[in-house]
Amino acid sequence: xxxxxxxxxVVPYVPGEQPTxxxxxxxxxxxxxxxxxxGVADALRSMANDYDEMRRxxxxxxASLTQALADHYGVKEDQVFVGVGSDDVLAMSFLTFFDxxxxxxxxxxxxxxxxxxxxxxxxxxxxxxxxxxxxxDPEAYLEPNGGVIIANPNxxxxxxxxxxxxxxxxxxxxxxxxxxxxxxxxxxxKSALPLINKYENLLVVQTFSxxxxxxxxxxxxxxGSAKIISYLKDxxxxxxxxxxxxxxxxxxAAVASLSDESYFSDVTNRIVKTREEAVERFKAxxxxxxxxxxxxxxxxxxxxxxxxxxxxxxxxxIYVRYFNSPRIDNHLRxxxxxxxxxxxxxxxxxxxxx
Ligand SMILES: *Cc1c(COP(=O)(O)O)cnc(C)c1O
Numbered sequence: 001x002x003x004x005x006x007x008x009x010v011v012p013y014v015p016g017e018q019p020t021x022x023x024x025x026x027x028x029x030x031x032x033x034x035x036x037x038x039g040v041a042d043a044l045r046s047m048a049n050d051y052d053e054m055r056r057x058x059x060x061x062x063a064s065l066t067q068a069l070a071d072h073y074g075v076k077e078d079q080v081f082v083g084v085g086s087d088d089v090l091a092m093s094f095l096t097f098f099d100x101x102x103x104x105x106x107x108x109x110x111x112x113x114x115x116x117x118x119x120x121x122x123x124x125x126x127x128x129x130x131x132x133x134x135x136x137d138p139e140a141y142l143e144p145n146g147g148v149i150i151a152n153p154n155x156x157x158x159x160x161x162x163x164x165x166x167x168x169x170x171x172x173x174x175x176x177x178x179x180x181x182x183x184x185x186x187x188x189x190k191s192a193l194p195l196i197n198k199y200e201n202l203l204v205v206q207t208f209s210x211x212x213x214x215x216x217x218x219x220x221x222x223x224g225s226a227k228i229i230s231y232l233k234d235x236x237x238x239x240x241x242x243x244x245x246x247x248x249x250x251x252x253a254a255v256a257s258l259s260d261e262s263y264f265s266d267v268t269n270r271i272v273k274t275r276e277e278a279v280e281r282f283k284a285x286x287x288x289x290x291x292x293x294x295x296x297x298x299x300x301x302x303x304x305x306x307x308x309x310x311x312x313x314x315x316x317x318i319y320v321r322y323f324n325s326p327r328i329d330n331h332l333r334x335x336x337x338x339x340x341x342x343x344x345x346x347x348x349x350x351x352x353x354x
Contacts, residue, residue: 013116016321025344027335028319030155030184030296032213034270034338036255037263040214043254047247058246060237065249068256069221073193078226081233082252084243086183086207086220090149091117093203093222096235097177098123100146107136109328111151111181123147130157130327134290134298138165142172151181153189153293156323156333160189160293167192170199177228179203186211186268187275188293193223200225203232210295211268212255219244219252271295275336281346285353296335298328304353306330312352318345 016029047053062082070077083089094117098104103126106114118125128140134157141148148169153160170178170192178201180192185206192204203224209215222232236243254260278297282289287299300306310322310332321333336342 010120013113017319019319023317025318025341027337028321030210030335031215032210034213034267036213037260039254039260040251043251047250057242058244058249060241062244062249064253068253072256075223079223079229081222081229083220085209085218086205089205089220089222092236093179094121096232098147102144102146104147105141105145106149111155114149135159136161138168141169145176147176148173149179153184156298158290158292158294158296158298163190167195170202177201177203179205182206183210184294187272187295196224200227203228208252217248217251219248271336274339274342278342285349296333298331298333300331306332309352313348316348318348
């Protein structure tokens, strides 16, 4: 009767709500408001013609996708790892690289999945407080540790840490793996990707989910030295050889091909432009806004409760993200939508704040 004692218990990550129905303005999970590149439609059509291929297992190396990414980012194929969204890549990386008695270091306010994986895999960990202005103190990550993971730009704060500081953390930790989670890097920051040729202990993780509008396809990737990537592959192939579906591999390869670059920059530029306008609009509505290098804003209002605003917006079918966590329970994380969606949000806020 004591079987439950032997269960591996964990408090799971709570994803944002995925409401269905019409007339919803959904600004709560940092999805891209624009469709994926036209190459995706072509890939889907050719997949329908080749449907008999589904009898086969997918290529365990996802070579077509790996090759397209290597070409696109100017690295070697053995410096690329792919997985089922960057969540899969990150979870696999935690399992592979963080096996020490010393604590894994990450900010106290960051992607909450990090703590969930640390607990799931029984990795000792230590949360390093962000400064009062929610910026990361790079010096804090030079103390003895079993590894470091930093989201850059950080989430949900939206703040970007300059590349020199990132390099200081990587260079200062030659005895640990340092992971930089760049889920939002395409919206304004400079990627640490070029540093992988200089530092063997650096892993840079990116995703197709945000800037490339493919959250539903589940495609993520990591870049690093050939050695660090080979360790990651050993663990992945000890777990499940066929994580990525044939469909995801084909869609990813199509989008990673260079032909998509002008569409990609058009979409990211539009989002950045809408974001810059949004900063001004939010300030005019009485919000303070953290400096964002992402596709979302992290805001708080001087005289209205964040949870009240969240609930009032939800009643108007507008979904934003509220975290009931220490230090950030009076903030809202708001994804940048289309200009039309943002206009609906400003109008609703005007009523809510009246
Ligand atoms: C969205 C996000 C991810 C995960 O994205 P996938 O859809 O799994 O690729 C990882 N890290 C951060 C910081 C994110 O915001």
